[in-house]
Amino acid sequence: MNLEAIPRQELDCILRRMPKAELHIHIEGSLEPELIFRMAQKNGIKLVYPSVEALRAAYAFTDLQSFLDIYYAGAGVLQTEEDFFDMAWSYLERAKADNVIHSEIFFDPQTHTARGVAFATVINGLHRAIERGREELGLSASLILCFLRHLSEADAFATLEEALPFRDKFIGVGLDSGERGNPPEKFAAVFGRCQALGLRLVAHAGEEGPASYISDALDLLRAERIDHGVRCLEDPQLVARLASERIALTVCPLSNVKLAVFPELGSHNIGRLLAEGIVATINSDDPAYFGGYLNENFTATFAALPQLGARQAYQLARNSFEASFVAEETRKRWIAGLDAFFADCCGGR
Numbered sequence: 427m428n429l430e431a432i433p434r435q436e437l438d439c440i441l442r443r444m445p446k447a448e449l450h451i452h453i454e455g456s457l458e459p460e461l462i463f464r465m466a467q468k469n470g471i472k473l474v475y476p477s478v479e480a481l482r483a484a485y486a487f488t489d490l491q492s493f494l495d496i497y498y499a500g501a502g503v504l505q506t507e508e509d510f511f512d513m514a515w516s517y518l519e520r521a522k523a524d525n526v527i528h529s530e531i532f533f534d535p536q537t538h539t540a541r542g543v544a545f546a547t548v549i550n551g552l553h554r555a556i557e558r559g560r561e562e563l564g565l566s567a568s569l570i571l572c573f574l575r576h577l578s579e580a581d582a583f584a585t586l587e588e589a590l591p592f593r594d595k596f597i598g599v600g601l602d603s604g605e606r607g608n609p610p611e612k613f614a615a616v617f618g619r620c621q622a623l624g625l626r627l628v629a630h631a632g633e634e635g636p637a638s639y640i641s642d643a644l645d646l647l648r649a650e651r652i653d654h655g656v657r658c659l660e661d662p663q664l665v666a667r668l669a670s671e672r673i674a675l676t677v678c679p680l681s682n683v684k685l686a687v688f689p690e691l692g693s694h695n696i697g698r699l700l701a702e703g704i705v706a707t708i709n710s711d712d713p714a715y716f717g718g719y720l721n722e723n724f725t726a727t728f729a730a731l732p733q734l735g736a737r738q739a740y741q742l743a744r745n746s747f748e749a750s751f752v753a754e755e756t757r758k759r760w761i762a763g764l765d766a767f768f769a770d771c772c773g774g775r
């Protein structure tokens with residue numbers, strides 16, 4: 427395919443239309459202000475913000491922690507199984523509109539169980555939305571349970587025990603929340619147990635934390651994929667390892683700018699990650715908070731970085747399928763579909 431022949435003005439449309447997978451989305455981060463207000467009213471919860479506009483105006487973050495404080499407060503409106511269903515269903519419909527054909531969705535059970543919401547309420551609501559998404563939208567999705575790293579490993583073990591009766595409803599575990607001061611080694615034992623249980627393993631690392639957190643997530647947690655990981659470029663040996671072992675990074679450009687990991691999209695390192703041969707992907711992280719769903723992440727990033735063209739668009743979509751936790755056969759089928767899409771875009775050129 428002569429991808430270089432595709433003119434830049436066609437890129438926006440291609441980015442939006444191309445089939446893709448999303449591998450880094452926190453479902454609680456898809457909760458739009460309108461839904462927060464509707465659920466608060468329904469559940470009799472008083473919000474500190476007087477209006478949707480006032481809440482949205484508070485989304486001016488200076489770093490990861492300033493975001494997390496407001497994100498956990500927003501998730502406090504979720505009470506019933508229906509609430510979790512509605513949140514996930516809204517995301518799946520939105521993802522479908524972006525031509526996402528597969529999504530691996532994070533959820534933070536401790537945020538809810540700590541407020542007295544049963545684990546079953548959370549996972550049954552999310553799972554029901556996923557089932558309906560498969561039936562009605564033809565969208566494939568699965569759940570990844572994230573442990574909150576600001577809490578103790580004992581708390582993570584207790585959460586795992588609560589989750590095991592629902593083992594068939596999630597495919598793996600991850601690690602999120604405040605990275606600084608909460609290194610991967612804090613969770614080595616619980617990740618060891620998850621690995622023994624046959625769960626897929628991922629971890630946030632190298633977003634705000636140093637490159638050594640990425641190496642430790644690989645060596646001590648046996649993470650198969652790294653969420654964010656953008657600080658890997660600080661360690662050339664790590665870059666070589668990520669590339670040669672084909673360890674994917676789930677990069678979230680709009681999130682990185684909103685949380686001041688990069689000052690603006692024009693200085694984002696996604697182009698360099700790809701040029702280094704790393705299996706980088708583009709994702710939305712917390713789309714309701716960071717100003718865009720998956721297609722906005724693609725189009726804004728490509729608009730800001732002139733070195734990204736159709737070749738990189740194809741590579742990023744292909745990487746999203748390669749890095750997904752689905753059967754080899756399915757991955758191959760999706761990549762064949764992507765090839766057909768781009769062959770069509772190149773048609774005659």
Ligand code: HPA
Nearest residue numbers: 452602603604630711712
């Ligand atoms: O980007 C993130 N980093 C860490 N924890 C999170 N929880 C939601 N989003 C994030």
Ligand SMILES: [Zn+2]
Nearest residue numbers: 452602653711
């Ligand atoms: Zn994240």
